[in-house]
Amino acid sequence: MLDMNISSSESIQELHQFARIMSKQLPNMTRVVISVVIALRPYMWSQKERFGYWKTMGQDARWVPRNMEHFGELRDVVVLLGGKTHQQMLPTEWKERTVGIWKEEMERIREKWPESWVSNGPPILRVVGKLEDM
Numbered sequence: 001m002l003d004m005n006i007s008s009s010e011s012i013q014e015l016h017q018f019a020r021i022m023s024k025q026l027p028n029m030t031r032v033v034i035s036v037v038i039a040l041r042p043y044m045w046s047q048k049e050r051f052g053y054w055k056t057m058g059q060d061a062r063w064v065p066r067n068m069e070h071f072g073e074l075r076d077v078v079v080l081l082g083g084k085t086h087q088q089m090l091p092t093e094w095k096e097r098t099v100g101i102w103k104e105e106m107e108r109i110r111e112k113w114p115e116s117w118v119s120n121g122p123p124i125l126r127v128v129g130k131l132e133d134m
Contacts, residue, residue: 019065
């Protein structure tokens with residue numbers, strides 16, 4: 001399981017580095033769990049505009065790891081929104097949009113899909129609130 005602060009560019013770079021290393025070390029990995037941590041500056045938590053911030057966060061698909069096609073056996077990607085605070089802070093439409101962005105990114109690299117994806121489709125992204133929901 002990888003913890004990722006989706007509001008941090010450094011954390012997103014770590015995710016890309018993790019994917020690059022794992023694609024070489026464990027190319028047969030079938031499941032990845034990304035635990036989303038949200039660490040905003042203190043003044044942002046109390047602002048009403050924070051919900052607008054959540055709506056735009058991730059629109060550029062920067063947190064979808066590059067070179068996903070190297071994980072030919074990957075079937076399942078789980079985004080874990082751990083804890084009540086995170087669930088309350090992230091609107092439902094953010095979760096739905098996250099899944100949509102993931103699918104768009106996988107479709108964008110269709111010409112690079114490994115044979116196992118061509119026959120079965122790309123990895124499925126699921127957004128869950130706790131590990132028991134997996």
